Amino acid sequence: MQRMTVKQAGISFATIAILMALVFHSPMAAGQAAAQRFVGTITAIAGDTLTIKTDAGEAHQVQVPASAVLKQIAPGQKDLSSAETIQLSNLATGDRVLVKLDPNASGATPQALQIIAMKQTDIAQKQQQELTDWQRNGIGGLVKSVDPASGVVLVTTGAGPAMKTVTVHVGKSTALKRYAPNSISFADAQPAPLDAIKAGDQFRAKGQKNADGSEIDASEVVSGSFRNISGTVSAVDAANGTLTVKDLVTKKNVTVRITPAAQMRRLPDMMARMIAARLKGAAVPPSGTTTAAHPEGFGQGAARASNGQSGQGAGGRRPGGDMEQVLDRAPAIKLSDLQKGEAVMLVSTEGANDVTAIKLLAGVEPLLESPEASRNLLANWSMGSGGGGEEAAQ
Numbered sequence: 247m248q249r250m251t252v253k254q255a256g257i258s259f260a261t262i263a264i265l266m267a268l269v270f271h272s273p274m275a276a277g278q279a280a281a282q283r284f285v286g287t288i289t290a291i292a293g294d295t296l297t298i299k300t301d302a303g304e305a306h307q308v309q310v311p312a313s314a315v316l317k318q319i320a321p322g323q324k325d326l327s328s329a330e331t332i333q334l335s336n337l338a339t340g341d342r343v344l345v346k347l348d349p350n351a352s353g354a355t356p357q358a359l360q361i362i363a364m365k366q367t368d369i370a371q372k373q374q375q376e377l378t379d380w381q382r383n384g385i386g387g388l389v390k391s392v393d394p395a396s397g398v399v400l401v402t403t404g405a406g407p408a409m410k411t412v413t414v415h416v417g418k419s420t421a422l423k424r425y426a427p428n429s430i431s432f433a434d435a436q437p438a439p440l441d442a443i444k445a446g447d448q449f450r451a452k453g454q455k456n457a458d459g460s461e462i463d464a465s466e467v468v469s470g471s472f473r474n475i476s477g478t479v480s481a482v483d484a485a486n487g488t489l490t491v492k493d494l495v496t497k498k499n500v501t502v503r504i505t506p507a508a509q510m511r512r513l514p515d516m517m518a519r520m521i522a523a524r525l526k527g528a529a530v531p532p533s534g535t536t537t538a539a540h541p542e543g544f545g546q547g548a549a550r551a552s553n554g555q556s557g558q559g560a561g562g563r564r565p566g567g568d569m570e571q572v573l574d575r576a577p578a579i580k581l582s583d584l585q586k587g588e589a590v591m592l593v594s595t596e597g598a599n600d601v602t603a604i605k606l607l608a609g610v611e612p613l614l615e616s617p618e619a620s621r622n623l624l625a626n627w628s629m630g631s632g633g634g635g636e637e638a639a640q
Contacts, residue, residue, distance in 0.1 A: 282346070288340065288342075295309050295310070295355060307355055310357075321364055342369065343364075383453060385451055385459070386449065389449045392441070413461045421437075425470030435470075447469045451464040472594065472604065473601060474592075482584050489581060501599060507604075509604070510605075511573065511576035512583070513573075513576050513608070513609035518611070518613060579608060591610045
């Protein structure tokens with residue numbers, strides 16, 4: 247059994263921690279530890295009143311008086327020394343804010359004493375920069391072996407004929423993180439030592455590569471233990487949000503819980519066959535091939551990706567990276583779209599007989615003709631792009 251590893255709006259827990267630290271260590275925080283604080287996203291602005299939705303889903307209305315101090319920082323900024331003083335008019339829906347309420351204010355609507363903001367546009371730009379960095383300087387795959395004493399991790403990356411082993415060097419300055427058991431969101435990852443990484447884990451590293459990409463001196467690493475299941479659908483219970491899958495490896499039925507956070511996609515038949523051919527090392531149709539089975543030019547994108555081509559240029563190519571993009575563009579489906587007897591591949595939480603799906607791919611019958619290559623393909627896809635993919639160091 248292979249062990250493997252939701253797009254989260256807003257900023258990462260690390261950035262929230264920075265915001266909290268800024269408030270607690272700012273001069274205005276002294277003597278006001280009891281003041282209420284919360285972090286969230288601005289959803290509406292009406293005059294001098296903001297509506298803010300926290301990450302826990304709670305909605306708060308807060309009035310911003312003229313006496314409130316408003317500061318703007320850039321993503322990653324660690325103190326207020328270079329923060330820009332802004333006006334209420336500078337805030338917009340979608341911006342991330344940390345609000346400290348005035349404990350002495352009266353009235354039905356709470357009043358802000360201080361607001362620290364990150365602009366939505368700045369966060370998006372930071373995400374894109376991180377994405378590009380991970381694409382150009384990152385590798386991902388399954389851990390083959392770990393030697394904590396020497397700081398060397400061997401990782402198999404790519405799929406099919408393109409699969410290779412990369413030697414990852416981990417040093418004292420390498421930032422090591424570990425995915426939460428039920429999430430492949432980089433924002434949920436927590437610091438963890440090198441010896442927490444085990445063979446079979448999903449793994450992604452970013453850093454300085456050698457000329458042929460066979461070695462990398464990692465500046466950042468994220469890993470996780472998740473389950474990879476390939477099997478056939480035995481039953482669908484849309485009312486209860488569950489799916490029963492017969493695991494092709496264990497030959498046992500597994501109950502798969504499908505939550506709203508699960509990412510579910512179906513490969514068009516022609517696209518699945520093209521990917522399967524690539525995994526087996528066979529020729530694939532040229533990128534200009536068109537067919538009714540390729541909705542919205544999908545087949546052309548698949549052909550380019552299957553041939554290792556990318557619109558990013560040579561500097562942006564990475565093993566398995568283009569295939570990830572192809573899988574992410576496959577049509578989204580719902581639990582009720584699945585039928586008894588069809589084949590699926592999925593990444594889930596760990597568990598023997600009861601798991602929760604993180605990503606599920608249907609329409610995979612041709613891929614299962616090369617099960618080992620398919621497992622490696624799914625490993626690369628499920629990891630997204632580490633810190634720079636759907637979770638892009640928000």
